[in-house]
Amino acid sequence: MLPKINAPFVEKVLVRFVRDELGKCGCRKGLLGLSGGLDSAVCAALAVRALGPKRVHALIMPYGGSFPQDVRDAVALARRLGIRHDTIDISPQIDLYFAADPKASRVRRGNKMARERMAVLYDHSAREGSFILGTSNKTELLIGYGTIHGDMACAVNPMGDLYKTQVRELARHLRIPPAIRRKAPTAGLWPGQTDEDEIGLTYEELDEILCGLVEGRLSRREIVAAGHAPAAVDRVLKRIKASEFKRRMPPIAKLSPRSVGHDFLYPYDWGK
């Protein structure tokens, strides 16, 4: 069973979250990378509702001309939302780097691009005193379908407790244009890549399995009994386990009685 959401209430909670998190730091400006895909579109729409269009800045960061339709969709959405947007082509830095290593795999190239976009966002964040809004959803976070220190990097993440199928529901409520809602989700690491091909499951099935494991606390046996292919469930379980490192700070070797990451424990909102 897919987890349903009451989209207007989710919007209310997330809008307060964005406003509150930035407000605690005395910051009123939000910054995000706009890919032309669904997650960043929803995040931008939430940011506009939380902060107002004048306080949201979108960076569109294509690698050369490789995804022209996504760039057009991103620009159109930014215009529709009335937010400031800049397009920055990251191909010069990427090409320069890989000129010395032309045999690099497309996964390495894709990860490098994700981290380049992260670096550009953090530099703009420092320049403008704005907060980077994360766009990773719960499905991606759970199966580790993201680049650590790349698209997963952010100051606050309003999207991280929504499964992909719930993001779609929220997108309909937020009136994200059909051109964005209907396209096949892609990490955009290389042309033709789609999430569902790469993961080997539709997001509906993936979210059903994840929701059973995480929300329902069901065992592997119970998920299979509910009608999911054993191989699919195993693949999902393997991905969850293998990506825990992406969801955590790295372990620190403990030496002293009180160590960062072990027993020096303060709220994230400490002193804000």
Next chain:
Amino acid sequence: MNIALAQIAPKLGDVAANFEMHTDILEQARKKKADLVVFPELGLTGYTLKDLVEEVAFDPRADRRFGRLVARTKGLSAVFGFVEESPSEKGLFYNAAAFVADGRIVHVHRKVFLPTNGLFEEAKFFAQGREFRAFDAPFGRVGLLICRDFLHYGASYVHYASGADAIVCVSAAPGRGVGGGDAFETGRMWELMGEALSYFSTAFVVYANRVGIEDGVTFAGGSFVFAPGGRLVGRAAAVDPDLLVCPVDLGAVGRARRNWLFKRDEKPEVIWRSLERIVRATED
């Protein structure tokens, strides 16, 4: 009388700001003719304290700021939530709530049930209270509970057995579940249990929750007052701050107990002997 539910968003770790907020809300409630003002769990400190617990703790009978707040309760009653460190138990910190009336501390309850699972880690940072004891307030007999205490039904039974007219629960309950209506699904659980308890106890059930966001967690609000027998007197906003004044008629307790004779026919000694047998068997 009027019961005010002070559904505030405390500032995490900023005790000075929270004292100011409590003082302001107390005065607003006084202007609205409140006789009892109930603030949420850890309202004076914020909830997600972790190692900040020791920095924000104070002794309610010696702390000057708390003394000034207590002095402002002339002519009314209030419940304040804070971290208690008493001089006789240095280094032990309690998640506590004080019932204050007419400028003096009537009772301090220390939370007994400290949730420590999932997103909760209270027993890592707090010592546990060891007693439920109802007390006499200016308007009647009151039993205090703090958040999770309420979900252990033996706790409210003790207040019921000791003749409480009102069971008052202060809370910092995070919202979870967004598949329902215009509030978190967990709010439904609190309200349902409060409603049921108002039947079981034939007493008023007062629930003061907080709002605001700490470390990504949104507190659910939805504070309420039930009169005996499941009559909803008032419900505060979900998620947003509120100061809701609920007019209540304490005569309802006597009337309810003439209609529903649970209290007259209650047999705490039977419950006690039965429990004693169970506890002894567990210890053997």
